[in-house]
Amino acid sequence: MPRGPSRALALVLAGLLAMPLPAHAHNEPVHQAMTDFAYHVLLAGERFSRGQSMSERLRSALGSLEKTNPGLTAFFADAAAAAPKLRVLQSGLPPDPTPCISPALVALFGSPVPDWQLPSGTSLESLRMRSLRVPVTVSYGHQPVVCAIDETYAPSGELKSVNPGSLTLPRDYTGMTLGYWAAAPDQEKKDWVLRSTTLEALQNPVVLGAIGASVTVAVSAVCVLACGFFPPACVACPFVAVGAGGIVMDEIASIDADSLESGDYVGFGHFVDMKATPASPAPFDTKPGKFMERAGPAGVPDTTEDLVTLLFDIGGIHVNHDEAQAPKNYQTIVGTSGMSGTSGAIGGDFHRNSTARSPSQWESPTIPHLQLTAVDNLAMFGYQEARAKKGTPLEAKLLGWPLHAIGDASVPMHAVGASGYGHRPYEDAVDMVFGDLVGSGSTAASVSAITQVVLRAFKWRKFIQDWRALHGTTEVPVRDLVTAVAENTRVKANATPAVFKAAASIVYIIDEDGATAAYDNPAMAAIQRDLLLEGIAAEVAFLLSVTEVAP
């Protein structure tokens, strides 16, 4: 009998490669909420500086901070100058006519289709952020089933008092819209387009050929793999029709899948490995991106990384350099004074440039044995492009890149290049409890979170101002800032080693709930809150400073 390619088995392998392994990002709502919080802290500074209304608790707290930190007077004044500049950014939002079904939104719009009440001759993408009448969620523009407008939105805790309003009364949605763009790099599916040397070429179909149309079955993933490579194993590969009162369905609850051009791989370039770098293999950036061979807090990959490695090696999965954007966009070589930059030399932002790699250097190793691009380079790409697109609808979108990078740099696993060590359950838990971590539920907790962010933002602001003074520029040290946030994250995480839970990541693949619960407790909340507030604070400093960059 002829032996030929099997699309079915290729599909299964592709599915396995996309098991819930956190190469990809799943925390877009957290990125949006962080940036929204950061914008509102700027807004609080603006209103405090101008003596405008806010809750007495918040005004009193900011006043106390100012008394003990006189430099905050200038900080609040700078915030007052920065926030209006953000409000006049063009929204960049694409049209998304997905109808709403909520009675409140249908009543607001007068029909199910969102009505932005655009002035004559103005498109939604060119509408100023201050003129947006509703906030969008991260699903907006990405095929939601119902309109992705957040009718229940309110700023966090006491920050409501600096941006009052409601769905029917005017409110400023600049923070939510900037946050939408901060989440957007997770949608850049062209960043990492992969290619399998062998997929579909050598597989041997046996196990799935007999299953009829319209029947969904659950198959042991490893058994299918074994069967493909070792046909006698196929007899041990039973499949189970999905159904039976949900029992089988619960078992498959954790299986993700997608094609090789997939959102699951977007996050490959969202790491910066801050631990000490060995001489060999030589890094292509001062602080390299993800490199599976050295993943983890001490450079020892865990079993999740083993799993990713073996799946990618079995599939012969490489970067497709011609189609993947990340190797071109996030290999960062910055020039000075109109001169083009030099590979590996100090760049125009006084941060060492990437060492350039040829297309074949990107493509020859399989993914686990390739140094991926670093997230500070992703940030720099967005910053430079935003400057180039200043005054256009693309500016806000591109500012999302550095904001996203700062958010990722505040996650311990992103700062040590780890797909495992509890990466995905940590992020899922933060997504679930974000409101609690920033004190949304109580006045005291909210004021505490806001004042901590202000103090930390003041520190990051000084970091930027010192750099500007040293180098005589009004630029923002994007690569330095992102790596400094990541280093802060790594140091704090190392002081709380329980945050790295190798077992949680491997458990997550078959017991998502149990693994996530390991990060949903007071001990973990303490470090999650600390790192989250630090990331928000760095975003405040970035947003404030980026409005000052000379054109």
Next chain:
Amino acid sequence: MTPRSVALLAVTFAHLASPSLAQTASAPAEAPAPAASRAPTAPARTGADACLAQARSHAADAFQKHRSQEQARLQLEIDASLCVDPSLSPAAANLVGTVNADLARLARDFVVGTRSLAAYRAGRADRQQKLAALLADARGCPVRIPPSETTEREERELRATLAGARTLFNASCKDAPPLAIPSPLAWGRGQQTKTGQTGFNLAVAKVGGQPAGCEVFYEIQLRFIDPNPGNPALPPAKIVTMVFSASEDLLSDPARAIFGLPFGAMVLSPARNVAREAFLREYFRASWRVRAVNGANQVSPWSPFITQGPASAGVPA
């Protein structure tokens, strides 16, 4: 010729006799022909895709003609290395391809259970060190990592995970379009008219647009909060994930689907049972989100979480 390929060429001859870089591995019964004699044409990088397609075709052809899968894979990897870097000498291509084929073989051996985790890691490290040493024009040595209690425990965890992993397959989902992102709408008590029951119902925005026969599943994740103060043993929060088939939809509405957890004593899956108890007597509110999955192993992104108590008017179906 690049400096890299020169270095590779200089140190590769010693390895050409063996199709594997493993010093201890047994040679396959049939050695592959020299790469140069059967490498597909790869004159320029712009033709990499076509070159790879040709390489795959050669490998599949060799497989059809009863070369072993391992031999065909090795040939494919060697040819592929030339496709992505046409400047490589045949010997250097042989080296790069052999490393990639070895890594695949080591992984496969672990999956089928003929290699331990310690041996798999040792093999990987061995190939990585050898390649690095060869690039540096030095000599690498095999790495031997003795098994430890830790690696044995990790191996058990990894094998248990692999053994427990399931993947979906439905032939009707071939070429299905990407799934739209569903949304959680409301949860609460209500009739379940289709089944004649009463219970807790979860309403979500419905995903459509899939080919006939391509079943859609809704994965719903709940984090229950605000525990019943009358039961101090309850944790502050409880996380539960359930999967429902579209065929369990209690409505026939094009926009909304409702999935039920009946009060009756019927047997539920473990996760549904936990969720029903949590709704019924343990917690007052829940943060929840939903995503869609189909039998082509496509999955939509998760919706954002929303936090709700029970709908005041219930969620009737």
